Amino acid sequence: MIKIINIGMNHETAPVELRECLAAEAEGVAVALDAIRHIDCIREGLFISTCNRVEALVTAEDASEARKSIISLMSRMGNIPESEFSPNLYTHEDMDAVLHVFRVASSLDSLVTGEPQILGQIKEAYSQATKEKTAGVILNRLMHRAFHVAKRVRTETLICESAVSISYAAVELAKKIFHEIKGKKVLLIGAGEMAELAAKNLRAQGAGSISVANRTFDRAVRVAEIIDARPVSFEEIDLQLQEVDIVIASTASKEYIITCDQAKKSIRKRRNRPLFFIDIAVPRNIEPQINSLSNVYVYDIDDLKGVIKMNMAHRQQEAVKAERIVMEECIKFEKWIKTLAAVPTIISLKKKSESIIRAELKKSDGVLLKMTPEQKEAVQTLTKSVAEKILNDPILFLKGRSDRPSLDMYIDVTRRLFNLDREN
Amino acid sequence: MGSTWFYISVFLELLATVGLVLFAFKQKKTLFWWSYWILSAGFVCHTVFWVYRYYLSSGAAPVIHFKEALSFFSWSIIGVYLVFQLKFRLKVLGSFVAPLALFLMILSSTMPWIEVPVKPVFRSLWLTIHIAVIFAGNGMLAIGFMAAVMYLIQEYHIKHKRMGAFFNRLPSLATLDTVNYYSVSYGFAFITLGMVAGSVYAQQVLGAYWQWDPKEVWSLITWLFYAALIHQRLAAGWQGRKAAVLSIICFLILIFTFAGVSHLLGGYHSFRSLGLQEAL
Numbered sequence: 001m002i003k004i005i006n007i008g009m010n011h012e013t014a015p016v017e018l019r020e021c022l023a024a025e026a027e028g029v030a031v032a033l034d035a036i037r038h039i040d041c042i043r044e045g046l047f048i049s050t051c052n053r054v055e056a057l058v059t060a061e062d063a064s065e066a067r068k069s070i071i072s073l074m075s076r077m078g079n080i081p082e083s084e085f086s087p088n089l090y091t092h093e094d095m096d097a098v099l100h101v102f103r104v105a106s107s108l109d110s111l112v113t114g115e116p117q118i119l120g121q122i123k124e125a126y127s128q129a130t131k132e133k134t135a136g137v138i139l140n141r142l143m144h145r146a147f148h149v150a151k152r153v154r155t156e157t158l159i160c161e162s163a164v165s166i167s168y169a170a171v172e173l174a175k176k177i178f179h180e181i182k183g184k185k186v187l188l189i190g191a192g193e194m195a196e197l198a199a200k201n202l203r204a205q206g207a208g209s210i211s212v213a214n215r216t217f218d219r220a221v222r223v224a225e226i227i228d229a230r231p232v233s234f235e236e237i238d239l240q241l242q243e244v245d246i247v248i249a250s251t252a253s254k255e256y257i258i259t260c261d262q263a264k265k266s267i268r269k270r271r272n273r274p275l276f277f278i279d280i281a282v283p284r285n286i287e288p289q290i291n292s293l294s295n296v297y298v299y300d301i302d303d304l305k306g307v308i309k310m311n312m313a314h315r316q317q318e319a320v321k322a323e324r325i326v327m328e329e330c331i332k333f334e335k336w337i338k339t340l341a342a343v344p345t346i347i348s349l350k351k352k353s354e355s356i357i358r359a360e361l362k363k364s365d366g367v368l369l370k371m372t373p374e375q376k377e378a379v380q381t382l383t384k385s386v387a388e389k390i391l392n393d394p395i396l397f398l399k400g401r402s403d404r405p406s407l408d409m410y411i412d413v414t415r416r417l418f419n420l421d422r423e424n
Numbered sequence: 425m426g427s428t429w430f431y432i433s434v435f436l437e438l439l440a441t442v443g444l445v446l447f448a449f450k451q452k453k454t455l456f457w458w459s460y461w462i463l464s465a466g467f468v469c470h471t472v473f474w475v476y477r478y479y480l481s482s483g484a485a486p487v488i489h490f491k492e493a494l495s496f497f498s499w500s501i502i503g504v505y506l507v508f509q510l511k512f513r514l515k516v517l518g519s520f521v522a523p524l525a526l527f528l529m530i531l532s533s534t535m536p537w538i539e540v541p542v543k544p545v546f547r548s549l550w551l552t553i554h555i556a557v558i559f560a561g562n563g564m565l566a567i568g569f570m571a572a573v574m575y576l577i578q579e580y581h582i583k584h585k586r587m588g589a590f591f592n593r594l595p596s597l598a599t600l601d602t603v604n605y606y607s608v609s610y611g612f613a614f615i616t617l618g619m620v621a622g623s624v625y626a627q628q629v630l631g632a633y634w635q636w637d638p639k640e641v642w643s644l645i646t647w648l649f650y651a652a653l654i655h656q657r658l659a660a661g662w663q664g665r666k667a668a669v670l671s672i673i674c675f676l677i678l679i680f681t682f683a684g685v686s687h688l689l690g691g692y693h694s695f696r697s698l699g700l701q702e703a704l
Contacts, residue, residue: 176582176591179598271661274597291583295664303585 001341002043003063004138006097007070007089008055010109014088020219022054022078022085029125032056033132035073041065044136046129046143050121052110057101059138063093098142098333102326105146106153107160113319114160115197119150141336149329156325157318167198169304170278171205174246177276177297181205185244188212189237189258189285190251191223198248198278199227211244213237215251241266241275248278249285260289267293280304339402345411346395348420353387427537429473430495434533436466437502441522448519448593456515463522464506470499481542487555488542490686494532496555497682500563501525508567512603516593520570550625554618561614562678565650568607569675572668575600579665601663608671612650619643639693642681649674 009019029047036045036058046057056074060066071089075082092100103109107118126143129135135143154160171181178184186207188195191214199210210229214220217233224231232240241247241263249257258277267275277298279286284300291298361368361380368376394414401407415421443459474496487493505521508514578594581587594600623633634640653670656662662670686693 173582176578176596177598179596179602272663272666273661274664294666297582299585 002059002061004059004094004097005063005066006055006057006092006100007067008053009088010053013090018085018088019054021080022074023049028077029128030132032073032077033129033134037134039069041069044139045134046125046139048122048125067091095330095334099326099330101142101146102149102329105150106322106326108322116160117197145329145333149326152325153322157321159318159322166304167201170198171201173299174276177274178245181207183208184246186210186246187240187244189247189249190214192250195248195250196227211240238262238266242269246276250280251285253285254283256287257285258287260287263290264293267296335403339399341407342398342402342411345414346398349391349418352418352420353391357383357387429469429476433466433469433473434529436462436469437526437529440466441526444518444522448516463502467502467506489538491532491535494528496559497562498525498528500559501566504560504563504567514595514603516595520574521567524566524570545629548625550621550628554622554625557614557621558618561611561618564607564611564614565675565678568604568611568671571600571603571607572671575604575668597664604668604671605657608650608653612654615647619647637693639685642685646678646681649677
C-alpha cells in the first residue's frame with residue numbers, strides 16, 4: 001500500500017537560521033527533485049521551500065525508509081549534519097499528511113494565518129515537480145485538491161481578510177497621512193512574510209522605490225529580488241530615514257532598531273516631511289516614543305489590529321469554518337485514495353475482458369475475413385460494449401465500497417469470481 | 425424688500441448647513457450635493473441682497489455696520505468655499521466651513537437694522553475694491569483656518585490611534601495641509617492687495633497712505649503673522665502640525681482685527697465712526 005509522507009519544518013518547529021540553511025533556491029529545488037527521482041523507495045516527490053517552511057512531500061511504499069532518505073537528502077542540501085536538524089522535523093503520514101498539505105495551502109499553517117502568498121509558492125513547487133516529472137497520480141490529485149481547498153477557504157471564509165487586513169490597514173493609514181501612496185519611498189527593515197505582503201500592497205498602490213535592510217545582507221539581497229526592491233545595509237538605515245516616507249520594521253531583534261534619539265537626528269534633516277513607521281515586529285523594533293515627534297507616526301502591530309477591530313469571536317468562527325472545509329476535503333480525498341486499492345482489481349478485470357475478446361475474435365477469424373471492414377468494426381465494437389456493460393456494475397460496486405472496511409473482502413471475492421489471480 | 429433676500433439666504437444657508445453636518449454623519453453623496461446647491465442658492469440670494477444694498481447706497485461698499493460686516497464675511501466665506509469645493513472636491517470641508525459661515529450669519533441677523541445715511545466719501549470704487557478684495561482674502565483665510573482645525577483633529581486621531589468616526593470621515597493629513605497652504609497663500613495675496621487698495625483710497629480721501637489707525641496697525645500685525653507662516657512654510661519647510669497651529673493663531677488675530685479692534689480700540693475704521701458723522 002502506497003503511503004503519502006510529508007517531512008519538513010516550519011516557523012513553529014525550527015528557528016529561522018535553520019530554515020535558511022535548508023531553504024533552497026529554484027535551482028536547488030530542481031536538484032532536490034532530481035535526487036528524489038533517483039531514490040528508489042520514493043515514487044513521487046515534491047519540494048516546498050519558502051521563508052517559513054521547508055517540506056518534502058513524497059509517496060512511497062516504505063515510510064521509514066523514505067523518511068531516512070529524505071533526511072539524508074536535506075542534510076546534503078543544507079550541508080548540515082542530520083542530528084542538527086532532525087529534532088526540528090515533523091513527519092506526517094497518509095491522511096495526516098493530506099491534512100497538513102491542505103492546511104498549508106489554505107494558509108492555516110502560516111505564520112500570519114490567511115496570508116495569500118503561500119498558495120502561489122505551493123503552486124510553484126508543484127509546477128516544478130511536474131516539470132521534473134516527479135509528481136505522479138497521487139501527488140497530482142493531492143495538489144489539485146489542495147488548490148481547490150485553498151480556493152474554498154478563501155472564498156467561503158473571511159480568514160484571509162485578517163492577514164490582508166493588517167497590510168491593508170497599514171496602507172489605509174498611510175493614505176490618511178500621505179493622501180496617496182504613489183511615489184512614496186518605502187524602507188523594509190527585516191523581511192518577513194508580513195513585511196513582504198505590506199510592501200507588495202504598497203507597491204500595488206504605486207509606491208515609488210522600496211529598499212530592504214536586513215542584518216544579514218545576503219538575505220536582504222534575496223528578499224529584494226523577490227519583491228523587486230533595492231537592498232541596503234543595516235548601517236544605512238539612519239541615512240535612509242532622511243529619505244523614505246514609510247518604514248516597515250519586522251526583525252526578530254530583541255532591542256529597538258530605531259531609537260528615539262536616532263530618529264530625532266534623522267528627522268531634523270527631513271524638513272518636517274511626514275514619516276510613517278509601521279512596526280509589525282514582536283518585540284517592537286521602533287521605540288514607541290518616536291510617535292510623539294512632530295509629523296512622525298508610529299503604529300505597532302497591536303495598533304494596526306486596533307485599526308482592523310477584528311472581532312475575535314468572529315475570527316475564531318472563521319477559523320473553525322476553514323478547518324471544517326479542510327476536513328471535508330480531506331475526507332473526500334481519503335475516499336479517492338482508497339479507490340486506489342480497488343484500482344488494480346479493476347484493471348485486471350478490464351484486461352481479462354479484453355484478452356477474452358481478443359481470443360474469441362481470433363477464433364472467429366475465418367468468418368470475420370469474409371466481412372467488409374465496416375462490418376468487422378461493428379462486430380468488434382459490439383463485443384467490446386457488451387463486455388463493458390457486463391463489467392460496469394461490478395466496477396461501480398467496487399469503487400463504491402472503497403471507503404468501507406469490507407472492500408478487501410469484495411476485492412477478494414471479485415478476484416476469485418473472475419479468476420483474476422491464477423491468470424496472472 | 426432687501427431684508428427679505430437676507431432672510432431667505434439665512435434660511436437657505438441654515439438648511440444647507442444642517443444638510444452638510446448630516447452629511448458628515450451619514451456620508452450620503454446626494455445629501456451633500458443637495459446641500460451644496462441649496463448653499464449656492466442661499467449665496468445667490470445673499471448676492472442679490474448685496475446688489476440691492478449697493479444700489480440703495482448708490483455705490484458704497486456695504487460694510488458700514490458690524491451687522492453688515494458679519495454677513496459680508498459670511499458671504500465671502502461661502503463664496504470662496506463654493507469655488508474651492510470645485511477645485512478640491514473635499515466634501516467634508518463643507519461640514520466644517522458652513523457652520524462657521526452660518527454662525528456669522530445668525531450673529532448678524534440678531535443685530536438690529538440701522539439705516540444710516542451713507543456718507544458720500546464711502547462712494548468710491550477704491551473702497552469697494554478694498555473691501556471686496558480684503559473679504560475675499562478673509563474668506564480664504566477662514567477656509568485655511570478650518571482646514572488647520574480639521575488637520576489638528578485628524579492628526580490627534582492618528583497620533584492617538586483613535587480610529588473612530590472622525591478618522592474615517594476626515595481627509596488625509598496631506599490633503600488638509602495642502603488646502604491650508606493653498607488657502608493661506610491665496611488669502612495672503614488677497615489681503616495684501618486689499619490693504620494696498622485701502623491705502624490708495626486713504627491717500628485719496630485722507631491724504632495719507634498710512635495713519636497708524638488701530639485697525640491699520642492690527643491689519644499689519646495680522647499680515648506679518650501670515651507672512652511669517654508663509655515664510656516658515658517656504659524657507660523652513662514647515663508643514664503639518666506646526667503650520668496648522670500657526671495658521672490658527674493667525675486667523676484668531678485676524679478675527680480680533682476684524683471684530684475686536686473696531687469695538688475696543690476705535691479709530692476711523694471702527695463701525696461706530698463709520699456710521700456716525702464725527703470721525704471724518
